[in-house]
Amino acid sequence: MLRATLKSLLARKVRLVLSGLAVLLGVMFVSGSFVLTDAIGRSFDNMFSSALAETDVLVTAKPAIEVSEMEGEPVPGLLTAADLRRVQEIAPSAIGEISVDGARVIGSDGKVVTTYGPPRMGGNWTGEVGGLRLHEGVAPQKADEIVVNAALAKKAGIKVGDQVGVLTTKPKQTFKLVGIFGYEGGLDSRGPVDEVRFTDAVAQELMLGAEGYTSITVNSDKSPAALRDELKAGLGDRYVVQTGEEAAAAMANSFKAVLDVMNKILLGFAGVALFVGTFLILNTFSIIVAQRTKELALARALGAGRGQMIGSVLVEAVVIGLVASVLGLAAGVGVGALLAAYFANFTSLQLAGIAVPAAAVISAFTVGIVITVIAALLPAVRASRVPPVAALQEVATPDRPLTKLTAAGAIVTAAGGGAIAYGLRQQSLWFLMGGVLAAFVGVALLSPFVARPAVAMLGRLFSWSVPGKLGRLNSGRNPRRTAITAAALMVGIALVTGVNTIMTSAERSMRGDVAATFKADLVISGQESPGVQPTFDPVLLPRMQQVSGVDSVVATYADQIAVNGKPAYAQVQTDLPTVARLVSATTVAGTIAQPGPGEVVVDDNRGHALGDTVTVRSAKGTEKTYRVIGIFADTNLFGGYQFGADAIEGMRGGQPTFAYVDLADSADPAAARTALEGLLADSPEMRVQNQKEYIDNQTGEVAQFLLMVQVLLGLAMLIAVLGVVNTLALSVLERTREIGLLRAIGLGRMATMRMITVEAVVITVFGALLGLAVGVGLGSAVVEGLADEGLKELVLPWQQMGLYLGVGAVVGVLAAILPAIRAARTNVLGAIAYE
Amino acid sequence: MTLTAPVITRTAAAARAADVWKVYGSGEAQVVALRDVSVELERGRFTAIMGPSGSGKSTLMHCLAGLDAVTRGDVFVGDTKVTGLSDAGLTKLRREKVGFIFQQFNLLPTLTAEENILLPLAIAGRKPDRAWFQTVIDTVGLGDRLGHRPSQLSGGQQQRVACARALVSRPEVIFADEPTGNLDSRAGNEILTFLRRSVIEYGQTIVMVTHDANAASYADRVVFLADGRIVSSLDDPTADTVLDMLKAAAG
Numbered sequence A: 001m002l003r004a005t006l007k008s009l010l011a012r013k014v015r016l017v018l019s020g021l022a023v024l025l026g027v028m029f030v031s032g033s034f035v036l037t038d039a040i041g042r043s044f045d046n047m048f049s050s051a052l053a054e055t056d057v058l059v060t061a062k063p064a065i066e067v068s069e070m071e072g073e074p075v076p077g078l079l080t081a082a083d084l085r086r087v088q089e090i091a092p093s094a095i096g097e098i099s100v101d102g103a104r105v106i107g108s109d110g111k112v113v114t115t116y117g118p119p120r121m122g123g124n125w126t127g128e129v130g131g132l133r134l135h136e137g138v139a140p141q142k143a144d145e146i147v148v149n150a151a152l153a154k155k156a157g158i159k160v161g162d163q164v165g166v167l168t169t170k171p172k173q174t175f176k177l178v179g180i181f182g183y184e185g186g187l188d189s190r191g192p193v194d195e196v197r198f199t200d201a202v203a204q205e206l207m208l209g210a211e212g213y214t215s216i217t218v219n220s221d222k223s224p225a226a227l228r229d230e231l232k233a234g235l236g237d238r239y240v241v242q243t244g245e246e247a248a249a250a251m252a253n254s255f256k257a258v259l260d261v262m263n264k265i266l267l268g269f270a271g272v273a274l275f276v277g278t279f280l281i282l283n284t285f286s287i288i289v290a291q292r293t294k295e296l297a298l299a300r301a302l303g304a305g306r307g308q309m310i311g312s313v314l315v316e317a318v319v320i321g322l323v324a325s326v327l328g329l330a331a332g333v334g335v336g337a338l339l340a341a342y343f344a345n346f347t348s349l350q351l352a353g354i355a356v357p358a359a360a361v362i363s364a365f366t367v368g369i370v371i372t373v374i375a376a377l378l379p380a381v382r383a384s385r386v387p388p389v390a391a392l393q394e395v396a397t398p399d400r401p402l403t404k405l406t407a408a409g410a411i412v413t414a415a416g417g418g419a420i421a422y423g424l425r426q427q428s429l430w431f432l433m434g435g436v437l438a439a440f441v442g443v444a445l446l447s448p449f450v451a452r453p454a455v456a457m458l459g460r461l462f463s464w465s466v467p468g469k470l471g472r473l474n475s476g477r478n479p480r481r482t483a484i485t486a487a488a489l490m491v492g493i494a495l496v497t498g499v500n501t502i503m504t505s506a507e508r509s510m511r512g513d514v515a516a517t518f519k520a521d522l523v524i525s526g527q528e529s530p531g532v533q534p535t536f537d538p539v540l541l542p543r544m545q546q547v548s549g550v551d552s553v554v555a556t557y558a559d560q561i562a563v564n565g566k567p568a569y570a571q572v573q574t575d576l577p578t579v580a581r582l583v584s585a586t587t588v589a590g591t592i593a594q595p596g597p598g599e600v601v602v603d604d605n606r607g608h609a610l611g612d613t614v615t616v617r618s619a620k621g622t623e624k625t626y627r628v629i630g631i632f633a634d635t636n637l638f639g640g641y642q643f644g645a646d647a648i649e650g651m652r653g654g655q656p657t658f659a660y661v662d663l664a665d666s667a668d669p670a671a672a673r674t675a676l677e678g679l680l681a682d683s684p685e686m687r688v689q690n691q692k693e694y695i696d697n698q699t700g701e702v703a704q705f706l707l708m709v710q711v712l713l714g715l716a717m718l719i720a721v722l723g724v725v726n727t728l729a730l731s732v733l734e735r736t737r738e739i740g741l742l743r744a745i746g747l748g749r750m751a752t753m754r755m756i757t758v759e760a761v762v763i764t765v766f767g768a769l770l771g772l773a774v775g776v777g778l779g780s781a782v783v784e785g786l787a788d789e790g791l792k793e794l795v796l797p798w799q800q801m802g803l804y805l806g807v808g809a810v811v812g813v814l815a816a817i818l819p820a821i822r823a824a825r826t827n828v829l830g831a832i833a834y835e
Numbered sequence B: 001m002t003l004t005a006p007v008i009t010r011t012a013a014a015a016r017a018a019d020v021w022k023v024y025g026s027g028e029a030q031v032v033a034l035r036d037v038s039v040e041l042e043r044g045r046f047t048a049i050m051g052p053s054g055s056g057k058s059t060l061m062h063c064l065a066g067l068d069a070v071t072r073g074d075v076f077v078g079d080t081k082v083t084g085l086s087d088a089g090l091t092k093l094r095r096e097k098v099g100f101i102f103q104q105f106n107l108l109p110t111l112t113a114e115e116n117i118l119l120p121l122a123i124a125g126r127k128p129d130r131a132w133f134q135t136v137i138d139t140v141g142l143g144d145r146l147g148h149r150p151s152q153l154s155g156g157q158q159q160r161v162a163c164a165r166a167l168v169s170r171p172e173v174i175f176a177d178e179p180t181g182n183l184d185s186r187a188g189n190e191i192l193t194f195l196r197r198s199v200i201e202y203g204q205t206i207v208m209v210t211h212d213a214n215a216a217s218y219a220d221r222v223v224f225l226a227d228g229r230i231v232s233s234l235d236d237p238t239a240d241t242v243l244d245m246l247k248a249a250a251g
């Protein structure tokens, strides 16, 4: 008896550790993301304040086009030479600075030096101010001279005296590298930012396309605050005047928004992990309560009250939650520090040191303890319902009817479905997420009801062998336990399937549109390049037109604008009617003719009527009114505001970013393509693609996004695996005697392992199937809800779904390994003597 | 080059122990459960093993059946030397040569009575001999209960299913450890009658451990163990002769 007690205690410990591990992983994820974003945030704070440490006051213009956070980057306002003079009247030492993203250096290997996102600034060299220090060479004095920061020089493999190609808003131009600079404190770079500095005039032409400045820095012997107030009073409200400190704080703040998004995404995945963990904990406590039925009944018989019973289970939960939270917090700090160090190394950021923010600690303990207690609540209540008489009876796991559970499941699922529908209609993310959550819980409640028939059906696949049949029967034995174990796996698989369904449907709709309507044979477009729209020189257009086989080439210019104050995109086609033909645009009103000065053609989704006049503010800040002369139907392929050539001067680059190429029927596409590519030698980021490549490229991001989602949801799967291991280990333990009996009548070791494996695989495949079903349900609900946004048909990602099913099966096999070995090692005699 | 044919030790015994020692633990905690036990269990006979609690009855049976390894000595089941067999060898032995009836927990709760009976054959991948199956079912009298699960059967019925399971694969020898220990005398007598009949009518070899003199009286021969040794044996026992023998051993 003692041996049995010890054994079951040990088994319980393993189970407690497993469920504790689930909490630990979730807490680790939560606190890790706080630690990580905190460290990165403070590092960037330091970077911004060091960049502005030598600046007393910074003057900038109000943004030319204000854009909300969700819509992307605002277009910065420009300060003119006249503005600079006005500031200089107040503070003679004022310097006009230019600093704009998008100066791409071509390295010594002939390739453009890319980044994974951080800006590549192009600007003017204003001397060793603002923390800049010339390390080598001299300042740029002539139009063809530049200096770059030391880290960039190293990356590009260039040295002082080299001829260096630089891409800006204009195609490639070649400069002589005359100097290499660094920063205060002996740094080679400020974080991950690359910098190229030209002379003032060149910087203005190449980076701004206008004579002006992005900011004016002022230093004087007055106090920064006094200087700021003086400038503010003297300049008026078209300007933003901040002390260096204020400006640094403002920059850091806008950057915080980015970090905040990152943090939210990480927390979202942590939430999924914890949600799955909840199932595992719930299952563990149910099992523990079931196993202790006799003990609990005895306590009841001896006079313990219901409250005491609930209390005893909950205390255990609190202890597990507490321990797991402490460990999870520690692990989270470790993981956060590790990732921060990795990030800093990757971005050459000066790491500000790791701290444990209060948010990490508070969230770790709240999440860890609350989740554990919530998960243990149901089993605790069940424990309190054990009748004292159970102590005297031989109670097998009583097969309680599933009616109530099933009814509750149906109600919760329906409520979830309703919330999802409402959320989609009202565009409310909260309702949508709440609905998804409720749907998961509802399906989890329904799953025991489905488990028996589903498991019986699935098991048929394995019934050709005796161990297979036994395994199948075992997995059908306790539908609640099977179901809850499977439900944990369901969540992860449902999420990836749902996202995949939406993505695939979106992609298919887009492909379908393109295939049906896109007539251009070739397309010239820029590679993905962070913060930059690659361009090509419009003087090439006539030469492209002359390439043999080319029927027509239409170039597109594009930039941000504000129409009647609302942010939008402007496009200028060199030949709008041809483009309209190539994209099969249909006229809704007026004509789709090439717009003349002051005219615009627009799609039917912008709320304009024929003959309306709209006020357009260009990216350079100029305002002009346009009259709507034509309206066409909006498609995935073609939409927005189409202007005439007069809008180009308001665009910052003033260079085409895209071109449609129509070939003659008799043309040799390969030859035409090679010829076009040859012409684009000075725009190495522009590429010529055929229809298919272009579409593949447009949809390539979808694949990457999916991959990321899958990787992050891997954690949820991992926790689900813990659950399966937990359930199987228990099955093996509970059935020691049976396994011994089977061994005694001739079941071999391998066959025993096969039996356990089949049990596991049936559970996980059941979970995977549930997940696929729920995922398809959620996905098609969203696709349905987004029908207005151009999602025309529901396309199921069969191949991926097959893959997830396969993953489910593999997960089962993996989870079965340890329990199966344990079962195979069952000592026949020991099992028979097992009390 | 010479070819040596494998030497097969032919014996009339269905199972045999030769100079078997079984020692549990070591040092202070050492327990000698069997001391130099040699015994032959004749083919086609019903042997009962008796003795006081702790005398080594179960141990002897486990060793004979290959469920437990002996410390010294050899064990044979039919032609097969059990000592030193690998797990695969033991599995094969269990599939082909031996059958078991335990005191309780004999059946898998997920399977019906019929499936339980046929389980050893299914595991071994053998086809049941339908006529023999029918005979066995008739012998134990389970005809109308075949579709029931163990939880729907009484303890006596469950033991009958266990008997049928042991009989159906026609093993060399059936080992039964107190098969009637948990039953009342009527159900116990029924089981013992079946075992007796299968010995007489089908020539089945059975070895049964029991505490009960009445149960032992169904056997052809009783072997008495005391303190890990075989102390005596009795042919064609009756309840009275067995009781006398036990008294003599105790006294």
Ligand SMILES: Nc1ncnc2c1ncn2[C@@H]1O[C@H](COP(=O)(O)OP(=O)(O)OP(=O)(O)O)[C@@H](O)[C@H]1O
Binding pocket: B024, B025, B031, B032, B033, B051, B052, B053, B054, B055, B056, B057, B058, B059, B060
């Ligand atoms: N696994 C074991 N470890 C140590 N000692 C054991 C073990 N199994 C049995 N023994 C000891 O071996 C001796 C013989 O045990 P065995 O179970 O064979 O007795 P038995 O005759 O079947 O008794 P009972 O009639 O009570 O079933 C006993 O002293 C017992 O304590």
Ligand SMILES: [Mg+2]
Binding pocket: B057, B058, B059
């Ligand atoms: Mg015994």
